[in-house]
Amino acid sequence: MRTQVGIIGSGPAGLLLARLLHLQGIDTVIVENRSRDYVLGRIRAGVIEQGMADLLREAKAGERMDREGLIHEGINIAFDGRLERLDFPEHTNGKVVMVYGQTEITHDLMKAHIDEAGGIVHFDAPAIKVEGSDTDSPRILYEQNGRRRELVCDFVAGCDGYHGVARRSLPADKIKTFEKTYPFSWLGILSDVPPVMDELLYAHHARGFALCSMRSHTRSRYYVQCNTDDNVNNWSDDAFWDELRRRLPSDTADSVTTGARLEMSITPLHSFVAEPMRFGRLFLAGDAAHIVPPIGAKGLNLAASDVYYLARALLAYYKEKRTDLLDRYSDTALRRVWKAIRFSWWYTSLLHKFDDDPMSRRLQISELDYLTASDAGQTMFAENYVGLPFEKFE
Ligand code: FAD
Numbered sequence: 001m002r003t004q005v006g007i008i009g010s011g012p013a014g015l016l017l018a019r020l021l022h023l024q025g026i027d028t029v030i031v032e033n034r035s036r037d038y039v040l041g042r043i044r045a046g047v048i049e050q051g052m053a054d055l056l057r058e059a060k061a062g063e064r065m066d067r068e069g070l071i072h073e074g075i076n077i078a079f080d081g082r083l084e085r086l087d088f089p090e091h092t093n094g095k096v097v098m099v100y101g102q103t104e105i106t107h108d109l110m111k112a113h114i115d116e117a118g119g120i121v122h123f124d125a126p127a128i129k130v131e132g133s134d135t136d137s138p139r140i141l142y143e144q145n146g147r148r149r150e151l152v153c154d155f156v157a158g159c160d161g162y163h164g165v166a167r168r169s170l171p172a173d174k175i176k177t178f179e180k181t182y183p184f185s186w187l188g189i190l191s192d193v194p195p196v197m198d199e200l201l202y203a204h205h206a207r208g209f210a211l212c213s214m215r216s217h218t219r220s221r222y223y224v225q226c227n228t229d230d231n232v233n234n235w236s237d238d239a240f241w242d243e244l245r246r247r248l249p250s251d252t253a254d255s256v257t258t259g260a261r262l263e264m265s266i267t268p269l270h271s272f273v274a275e276p277m278r279f280g281r282l283f284l285a286g287d288a289a290h291i292v293p294p295i296g297a298k299g300l301n302l303a304a305s306d307v308y309y310l311a312r313a314l315l316a317y318y319k320e321k322r323t324d325l326l327d328r329y330s331d332t333a334l335r336r337v338w339k340a341i342r343f344s345w346w347y348t349s350l351l352h353k354f355d356d357d358p359m360s361r362r363l364q365i366s367e368l369d370y371l372t373a374s375d376a377g378q379t380m381f382a383e384n385y386v387g388l389p390f391e392k393f394e
């Protein structure tokens with residue numbers, strides 16, 4: 001089988017790329033390890049930056065997001081017995097974020113790309129490796145129904161997440177990796193209860209970090225910092241709600257509505273970057289090339305900014321025979337990636353409990369005091385949270 005752009009992975013990066021290319025008349029085939037239902041069942045990110053929302057509209061997959069997504073103009077931070085709000089529009093010339101789940105985005109992209117446009121996605125078809133990325137005809141070797149198959153392409157996009165095969169298909173001496181593991185994880189619950197506040201609440205507490213997020217007016221997503229060796233089986237629903245409430249200001253804790261879990265999971269935290277993001281005709285995008293700790297909700301949004309650059313570079317190649325944007329893809333994408341890696345690392349360090357050292361805790365509180373009172377601090381926070389602009393790329 002042959003296609004113009006072979007894509008490994010039908011997460012947000014792979015689907016969005018396929019959709020944007022399809023709208024420009026460029027053929028793609030996606031091979032996906034898992035079933036469609038499995039991919040749609042994963043509970044992940046929930047905050048969409050304006051750049052990603054615009055890209056979903058460009059992909060003609062933003063209609064439901066615009067109808068059902070919640071526009072948020074700020075966040076709340078609790079620390080040292082105080083509750084402060086940081087406003088976005090005031091510090092970013094009117095920018096906001098959209099609260100709309102990754103699960104819904106994946107659903108909307110699959111409907112538009114597969115059900116309506118007839119785009120080809122082979123589910124239950126794990127890629128084994130990419131060959132010939134330094135030739136004009138790179139190949140994805142994959143398995144389907146127990147048989148080995150080959151997809152010959154002009155280009156391969158490795159959108160197969162952190163554990164995928166695209167990055168691993170390259171010789172180790174061609175890739176430089178940077179990695180940081182944090183000494184804690186997040187325990188998250190999804191429940192059909194109304195959110196405790198209208199906007200997200202990030203809480204710094206002596207017992208550890210907590211986050212009150214949401215997916216809609218009737219569905220909440222809450223997290224508490226936990227140990228890396230913790231296990232969801234150690235947590236009843238009641239134990240989760242008790243621990244969450246202990247970490248919130250008392251008025252807020254009293255108004256938390258509790259309910260049965262729809263899902264509960266533990267997410268380890270780490271930062272990871274692989275450089276470069278391009279090898280010959282193989283391009284990495286999204287989690288295949290980089291991971292951020294979840295705070296600040298940058299992972300999904302970075303996958304979208306990679307796709308923004310990659311789709312434009314491929315379009316310039318097919319429509320104008322230009323290769324300069326393909327050549328610049330890795331450097332341009334990585335500049336934005338590193339800024340998000342920095343922000344996520346800083347925000348993680350600001351709000352989590354690392355140890356029992358009282359000095360570290362007082363330094364965090366002092367920084368939070370500065371951040372929430374300073375106009376410069378609020379501007380730095382707001383412009384990173386709503387998402388740094390995509391570089392001009394044409
Ligand atoms: P993925 O969504 O990982 O998609 C990769 C796809 O490739 C998957 O469908 C996978 O099945 C497929 N694949 C893998 N290997 C192969 C193979 N060999 N062959 C074929 N297909 C393959 N981000 C936030 O911003 N906020 C959050 O709260 C948040 N929570 C998260 C919680 C968890 C548990 C995880 C894992 C991630 C979370 N993230 C969060 C990160 C965010 O979900 C990711 O950054 C985002 O999914 C990246 O999209 P992607 O398309 O690059 O990768």
Ligand code: DHB
Pocket residue numbers: 044045046047200211213214221294295296297
């Ligand atoms: C969510 C996760 C985050 O890390 C964050 O900063 C905001 C929201 C969420 O899953 O809803």
